[in-house]
Amino acid sequence: MSATILVTTSTETARKVRLAGGDELTVLQPQQLPATAPQLVAMAPQPDAVRAVLLDVRQGGVDEGQAVEVAGRITSVYPTISVLLLTDDAERLALPALRGGVRDLADPELSVEELRLLLRRAVESSASGLTESEGFTGRVVTVASPKGGVGKTTLATNIAAALAEQAPQGTVLVDLDVQFGDVASALDLQPTYTLGDIVVGPGLSDAMTLKSLLTRHGSGLQVVCGVHSPAEADVVTPAAVDTLLRLLKQEFRYVVLDTAPGMSEQTLAAIDHTTDLVLITSLDVPGVRGLKKELEVLDELDLSPSTRHVVVNFADGDAGLTVRDVTTAIGRKVDLALPRSPKVPRSTNQGRPMVSALPKDKVSRAITGFVGRFAHLSSGSRWNGRHRGAVR
Ligand SMILES: Nc1ncnc2c1ncn2[C@@H]1O[C@H](COP(=O)(O)OP(=O)(O)OP(=O)(O)O)[C@@H](O)[C@H]1O
Ligand SMILES: [Mg+2]
Known part of the structure; x- marks a missing residue:
């Protein structure tokens, strides 16, 4: 089983991510984001099972700069956790985000099916310790x-x-x-x-x-x-x-x-x-x-x-x-x-x-x-x- 942490103010986004199959989903408000990666992971009921952290960086959500920092901190401590940003402006954010340790950027308007695929790919690759570029063939x-x-x-x-x-x-x-x-x-x-x-x-x-x-x-x-x-x-x-x-x-x-x-x-x-x-x-x-x-x-x-x-x-x-x-x-x-x-x-x-x-x-x-x-x-x-x- 895998667990997901989602940081968002949007109940609609939380609903979609839940439907998309975060088996076990912890939803946090941006102001609840703790200072360190271990503190964040510990907020899930089963910290060992956390495989994905989704940070909603749209207006009113997590600050973009903070999100990239969090991604860097998480991936340096927990290589088996993928950090995804939810954004409606992926083109602008992609380069700093991906360089900072974010695994992927997704539009929160995606269908539940599409979110499911994204989550599954993130979880599978982190579980195997592989990056997508070592395993996926489209x-x-x-x-x-x-x-x-x-x-x-x-x-x-x-x-x-x-x-x-x-x-x-x-x-x-x-x-x-x-x-x-x-x-x-x-x-x-x-x-x-x-x-x-x-x-x-x-x-x-x-x-x-x-x-x-x-x-x-x-x-x-x-x-x-x-x-x-x-x-x-x-x-x-x-x-x-x-x-x-x-x-x-x-x-x-x-x-x-x-x-x-x-x-x-x-x-x-x-x-x-x-x-x-x-x-x-x-x-x-x-x-x-x-x-x-x-x-x-x-x-x-x-x-x-x-x-x-x-x-x-x-x-x-x-x-x-x-x-x-x-x-x-x-x-x-x-x-x-x-x-x-x-x-x-x-x-x-x-x-x-x-x-x-x-x-x-x-x-x-x-x-x-x-x-x-x-x-x-x-x-x-x-x-x-x-x-x-x-x-x-
Ligand atoms: N089924 C169709 N009915 C009407 N017009 C079409 C149809 N299919 C393509 N066209 C039109 O034919 C023109 C040439 O099409 P397109 O540019 O797709 O061809 P192409 O094979 O890519 O050309 P090129 O080899 O120059 O790259 C375009 O103006 C396109 O809108
Ligand atoms: Mg052509």
């Missing part, structure tokens, strides 16, 4: 295509947004279209640090520093935005991609990658880490031929991520081809067909993914259904309840 979903303009960025941003609904703190999207990536624009983000900054600076030295350089989307999704200009792209070597993905998949449940058209060296480096390769084509003869060739090349190079998925975009039949023709041409089933819709470019231009802006639209429903394949949460979760049946 799912890596790579969206690729031989041709340009077929909907890779649209699909990657929507997959990431849909996964972030389930795991807001556990999903990261990486723009690996190193020269002309436009993920930042598709999500209306103005990054402080880009992929180029991350690979040339200290960003790849450890997971904690890397996490502090990510750009946070309003949904909770973390993003590695593309470089500022194509000239910077040279720094993104396959070795850098390898290190980046090694770190990210240890820290995030879901890592989603958008890529450049074709088999760039960065995409090939990413495929080594990919658990789900999503190959997308438009419904036209050149696109489908390119896809067939790409599938053959992957076989020849023996680059076979555990699962491949084929997506046909702009599947409206106007081109005189059908999805069935694609199936025949490539010799395998099509996993998802997305219709052409004027709402898609509108959502791209507004910087809001379809699944967030128009969740009931048929394109959004098709994508969220498809994404259910990557999200493997327990039955009865929000995911299964809302999106059942949309998987083709």
Whole structure:
């Protein structure tokens, strides 16, 4: 059994944390925080069982500076206890907090299910004495295509947004279209640090520093935005991609990658880490031929991520081809067909993914259904309840 200490003034937060399964929860007011770590741990009925301390640092809660100090004191005395900060401004606080010994930052608005996952991960890693970066391997979903303009960025941003609904703190999207990536624009983000900054600076030295350089989307999704200009792209070597993905998949449940058209060296480096390769084509003869060739090349190079998925975009039949023709041409089933819709470019231009802006639209429903394949949460979760049946 594990025990949790929560310091908050919010009864709603206390309720959620209790539901999230702190088997044994001690709730304290900020003014009750004692001066030393042993005194704090001793406030739990079973001090030996304490595995997580949650400090709510929102307005009126624990002072931010004090919270980071407390985290440092706890982790230096009790390496098996994880300290988490509850904050609605993780981006600003992340770097000093993580450096100070805080294990993770979470938004108190998270669902109970998400809080449960966070607590479980904190407890498991502290119980084993491992940091997450030594033990955790997330799912890596790579969206690729031989041709340009077929909907890779649209699909990657929507997959990431849909996964972030389930795991807001556990999903990261990486723009690996190193020269002309436009993920930042598709999500209306103005990054402080880009992929180029991350690979040339200290960003790849450890997971904690890397996490502090990510750009946070309003949904909770973390993003590695593309470089500022194509000239910077040279720094993104396959070795850098390898290190980046090694770190990210240890820290995030879901890592989603958008890529450049074709088999760039960065995409090939990413495929080594990919658990789900999503190959997308438009419904036209050149696109489908390119896809067939790409599938053959992957076989020849023996680059076979555990699962491949084929997506046909702009599947409206106007081109005189059908999805069935694609199936025949490539010799395998099509996993998802997305219709052409004027709402898609509108959502791209507004910087809001379809699944967030128009969740009931048929394109959004098709994508969220498809994404259910990557999200493997327990039955009865929000995911299964809302999106059942949309998987083709
Ligand atoms: N199903 C769809 N219906 C209508 N428009 C779409 C659809 N899917 C994508 N688009 C639009 O097509 C354009 C190209 O899409 P996107 O940028 O996602 O392609 P891409 O494969 O990432 O391109 P590139 O290879 O240049 O990176 C965008 O304006 C997007 O809004
Ligand atoms: Mg793109």
